Amino acid sequence: MAMNRFLELYDVLIDSFGPQEWWPAETTFEVAVGAILTQNTNWTNVCKAIDNLRQGGFLTFERMAALSVDELAGLIRPSGYYNIKAQRLKNFLEMIRDDYDGELESLFQESTDRAREVLLSVRGIGPETADSILLYGGNHPVFVVDAYTHRIFSRHQLIEEESDYHSIQQVFLDALSPDAEMFNEYHALIVRVGKEYCKKKKPLCDGCPLRVLCE
């Protein structure tokens, strides 16, 4: 039977690192908030912002919706871009209130395509953020592409360097069967191996499990 490189790679990663058990959040609402806050930002900084929100009890739709943009900005300050991210969170909350009566779960009940379309219509939610929310919050089988995915797979010449988000995503969809559990682990493993072995500064991945691809 045909064993493609993308499946092979998944096995190598899960054998090397084990299940990652993502997303690191207690509720689906927290997943969505984290997905917006982590845009172009180190996760450790996002944690500080999430902790501030948790301390204040603002990690629910109602409590966060009651905050002003400036109050929200102050709380999420450590995550960087705090003014624009506060507005993005408010845009997200506004959509949930107007279209889903404040129930994020109702959005997840929609078809994957429809839910993705709605998320993308929110100012400040792009493809990666939308897909992260769908996969990790709603358990929809969409493959999340991020900077690590692009860097790792282009370095190993499995995708073109200039590939855009959609084309990279399509490569994975063509190679894998749509399984939310597996997509979940795969992306989490890509981030894991990327953080440890595929940073911008270290082009040579010494000790990286993906060295098997270099042969």
Next chain:
DNA sequence: CACCAGGCAAGTA
């Protein structure tokens, strides 16, 4: 000190 981190939108020509 310079560079980077789990993007996205707006501006320019």
Next chain:
DNA sequence: TACTTGCATGGT
């Protein structure tokens, strides 16, 4: 359409 720039903190 195809680049470029702004957003901003905290870690290495």
